[in-house]
Amino acid sequence: MTADGAMTQSPWPSASDRQAERETKREAVLATAVRWFNAKGFHATNLDDVARALRVTKPTIYHYFSSKEEILFECVQRGLDAVRLVAEAAQDRGGSGADRLQAFLKEYALVMMRDFGMCVSRTSDTQLGPEGRRRFRALKRDIHDMLQGVIEDGMRDGTLAAGNPLLAANTVAGALNWIALWYDDAGKMQPEEIAEGVVATLMSGLAAGRKDRP
Amino acid sequence: MTADGAMTQSPWPSASDRQAERETKREAVLATAVRWFNAKGFHATNLDDVARALRVTKPTIYHYFSSKEEILFECVQRGLDAVRLVAEAAQDRGGSGADRLQAFLKEYALVMMRDFGMCVSRTSDTQLGPEGRRRFRALKRDIHDMLQGVIEDGMRDGTLAAGNPLLAANTVAGALNWIALWYDDAGKMQPEEIAEGVVATLMSGLAAGRKDRP
């Protein structure tokens, strides 16, 4: 039985407890900041507001982050990480290109209705400095390449219509990213419902006359 | 023969000439400003830069506009006016709902690759004050309603697949608006080509299996 054993809970935090505590506080800052960024925009949000919402003061925030830009960057990074995870899951999923694409798109859409996902669409790379912009673009490019890759697979195996994969990827990415700009938490439609509907439209198109939808 | 007759060009400008001159200068400010806004973002652009590009100074700009926000608003207004014009043209065009929609979408896409159109997508309403935000949203809502109206027409006459018109409108608007964020002037694809491709994807969908595209 170790000192960290499950039998007794020591009131004195261990070193790893305190490390975890620090991480929890960092995450709390990000969670609060991202909501302000989404609601008011990055520039219109000042860190005093964020600090007040957390019932601390601005220097406290600077104890965990070195700059406002770093906070924004970590927010979009979390959003993009979430998208990358669903992209990887879709790739590993097996099935036809169309099946993998559909699964990918739906999860992608759902991410865009969560705080960190929304932040990605609402953040312009002009809000970051040169280095942050470079990294932001690189992360977005990774996502794009995975999306385009799945589309190419589907075109190759014949489950997706032939066409320009770059254009197709940008088209669907646009429709999905845009969700972050019109989705309303308090609205009537549920995320699940929106994701299903948008993906169905993208897969089947607007025009009438599909074989499978008479 | 009037004083403004076509026969002789007086070197002394008439009152209407000077009015036109003033308008020309206003437009020049907007044309320059919108390019800076699109390239660097609204906040990162300062009016000294814009003035220098026009080889004047900041107070000159304030002689034509009352604030930086007014300049931005007039830029997005021009972009949205362009979209409204193509929407009205599509409505008057006649033909089935699907035909009118397709015509609308293509012209919409083309607008999003021009300076003022790009500015619309790149501008968040958080960049405007309460009044500007209200007007901006109203203009965007007009466009949305027209788009959704055409889609409803198409669903009613059976040329578009049945579904949720609100969702469909948001999906296509997203794909089109997003063009403004990835289109590259210096890229290989021409606006015409992009517009055709994106609209075709939206109308027909990504999945293989259309009757009209075996």
Add this chain to the structure above:
DNA sequence: TTTTTTCTATACTCGCGAGTAAGGCGCTGT
């Protein structure tokens, strides 16, 4: 010519908000 209006420049103000300096409190380890 004189007066007035239009347009533009030089040289400022001024508020906002990112980021910092310096100190205090409490826990940890020696």
Add this chain to the structure above:
DNA sequence: ACAGCGCCTTACTCGCGAGTATAGAAAAAA
């Protein structure tokens, strides 16, 4: 006990850029 570090505070600096006060040149009106 005491040195050291983690955490958080109050109270500041300071630069940037929107917007302005003022004046002068040129053109229009009188």
